[in-house]
Amino acid sequence: MEEQGVAVANDPIHQFQISRLVPIEVGGLDFSFTNSSLFMALTVATAGAFLFMSTTSRGLIPGRLQSVSEMSYEFIAGMLRDSAGSGGMKFFPMVFSLFMFVLVANLLGMFPYFFTVTSHIIVTFVLALFVILTVMIYGFAKHGLGFFGIFVPSGVPAALAPVVAPIEVISFLSRPISLSVRLFANMLAGHITLKVFAGFVTSLGALGAWGIGGAILPLLMTVALTGLEFLVAFLQAYVFAILTCMYLNDAVHGAH
Amino acid sequence: MFVAPAFAQEQAPDTNSEPLTQTPAITDGTTSHTEAEHTGVFPPFETTFFPSQILWLAIIFGLFYLFLNKVVLPRLGHILEVRRDRIAQDLDTAARMKEEADAAVAAYEQELADARAKANVIGQEARDRAKAEAEASRRATEAGLDTRLAEAESRIASIKNAAMADVGVIAEETAIAIVEALGGRADGAAIASAVAAERS
Known part of the structure; x- marks a missing residue:
């Protein structure tokens, strides 16, 4: 039993395991409410409650928490306006929800024993697909077949168009993959690294006085990595949001 | 795999x-x-849980999106808009007050310039008047002095005339006395004519 406990504590992959909390099965597919679902709900509840509670007073002069909400609002609004212009502002709720969801999911994942929703490729892929489908549906609805114009950048000589267009098509199709893998891989790798270094601390610490001395280095590393992971948590949410804005720019403005 | x-x-x-x-x-x-x-x-690639994750993500993220779109974002937008309006309004007020202050300063400067000009005029007038008065009194004094000078000159002239008239008589008497002392006979008429001839 004890070895098992040690094994769990040192296993860097264990934190990504999904376990069924409420098993649900429909038509042979597993729709169980899992720990992943629980942390999605927790993410949404945390973000929603924070944004809601911090703004209940509707202060003309904002308090600290209200300032945070306002800053995130203006941060995303500015980002979207800069990338996609005022025409892109109709997608503001979408970009803001995506940013808040990814940010809070990443940050919640930093708590020990918490599950990191965004460390699963399927979650980030669904979010990326949501973005790309929005871009495609809105793009075709607005520009019709002219939306294909985004595959031929302006200023490219007609002779080069047959070469450039396939490259643009591939680049467009790889967007959901790059968008989702970037977030997923960052969160996964960061959490594994953190766990591995933290594991060194406990393993070395079990070796007596010399081990404890030697454990100082991985301990410092773990502390530093924790800081880095908080940065990555924010940065990846930011990257996800700004890429969403840039892709939406294609949908709003068509050929560039 | x-x-x-x-x-x-x-x-x-x-x-x-x-x-x-x-x-x-x-x-x-x-x-x-x-x-x-x-x-x-490897857990993130375990396809068994893909349907569950997709479903719950769709439900939960959908609710989150709705909540933000319907409640939070309009509220935040409203707060920011109210503040922006308020700031714009305050700035307008400040600009208007500044204009008023500028106008007041300009009016004050104008008043000051007017007052200064007026003071200059008054000063100039006073100076001119004083100068004219001084001139007039100088003239009056000079005129008085002139008359007194003329009076003095005429008195001197009359005194001189009187003295000159006496000189003739004295000369005649002296000439008679000298002639008689020499033992001659003084001819009064001849002496008088000689003196008159000598004096002329």
């Missing part, structure tokens, strides 16, 4: 005998444990 054989290997001893797994668990606890408890696929 690539871990599947390992999973198969590990599954067998784990289910069969407890002590057997205990021993490798010490040396290689990490791998044996994970693969023993779960299917052995």
Whole structure:
């Protein structure tokens, strides 16, 4: 039993395991409410409650928490306006929800024993697909077949168009993959690294006085990595949001 | 997928005998444990849970989106808009007040300039008047002095005339006295004519 406990504590992959909390099965597919679902709900509840509670007073002069909400609002609004212009502002709720969801999911994942929703490729892929489908549906609805114009950048000589267009098509199709893998891989790798270094601390610490001395280095590393992971948590949410804005720019403005 | 054989290997001893797994668990606890408890696929790539994750993400993120779109964002937008309006209004007020202050300053400057000009005029007038008065009094004094000078000159002239008239008589008397002292006979008329001839 004890070895098992040690094994769990040192296993860097264990934190990504999904376990069924409420098993649900429909038509042979597993729709169980899992720990992943629980942390999605927790993410949404945390973000929603924070944004809601911090703004209940509707202060003309904002308090600290209200300032945070306002800053995130203006941060995303500015980002979207800069990338996609005022025409892109109709997608503001979408970009803001995506940013808040990814940010809070990443940050919640930093708590020990918490599950990191965004460390699963399927979650980030669904979010990326949501973005790309929005871009495609809105793009075709607005520009019709002219939306294909985004595959031929302006200023490219007609002779080069047959070469450039396939490259643009591939680049467009790889967007959901790059968008989702970037977030997923960052969160996964960061959490594994953190766990591995933290594991060194406990393993070395079990070796007596010399081990404890030697454990100082991985301990410092773990502390530093924790800081880095908080940065990555924010940065990846930011990257996800700004890429969403840039892709939406294609949908709003068509050929560039 | 690539871990599947390992999973198969590990599954067998784990289910069969407890002590057997205990021993490798010490040396290689990490791998044996994970693969023993779960299917052995790297968790993020485990397709079993894909439908569940997609479904719950759609539900939960959908609710989140609706909540933000309907409640939070309009509220935040309203707060920011109210503040922007308020700031714009305050700035307008400030600009208007500044204009008023500028106008007041300009009016004050104007008043000051007027007052200064007026003071200059008054000063100039006073100076001119004083100068004219001084001039007039100087003229009056000069005129008085002139008349007195003329009076004095005429008095001197009359005195001189009187003295000159006396000089003739004195000369005649002296000439008579001298002539008589010489033992001659003084001819009054001849002496008078000689004196008059001498004096003319």
